[in-house]
Amino acid sequence: MSSGLPPNRREDEVRRLLDTPHPLLPADLAARAVRGGRRLLLHRRVVRYALCLLLLAAATTALVLAA
Template identity: 60%
Template sequence: MNLPDRKEAEVRRMLDGPHPVVPPDLALRAAERGRRLLVRRRRTRHALWLLALAALAALLTWAAVDQPWLPPPVHTTPPLEGW
């Protein structure tokens, strides 16, 4: 018996044997866990959107105060006196 036949025979033997007892509340527990996961994902998504909006507000505030698009002021040297 080669490797695929051995695995197939083992799977058939497992399926033909006694089946494990499924807990009666398995569907309810799975649905509750799925609901918790969805709520957690939704809260995470909302938190990330709030963080992105806060970062955008900080960037816009910095840009409005600092005005980085303007050229820096020109500094000229004072006239030399007393040479």
């Protein structure tokens, strides 16, 4: 690759990083990710439910005040 350009330092650093051995991952990483995802979905569901209840309460209050 002799294009006449000076060597790119960033490219050399990236190549060096990619050539090193990759770190070992924990064996339970997938299980922890699944638990975290379930917890996130449960949290979102609870927040959505609470917002729906709040909207229902606001609509009921508006109807009572309008009557």
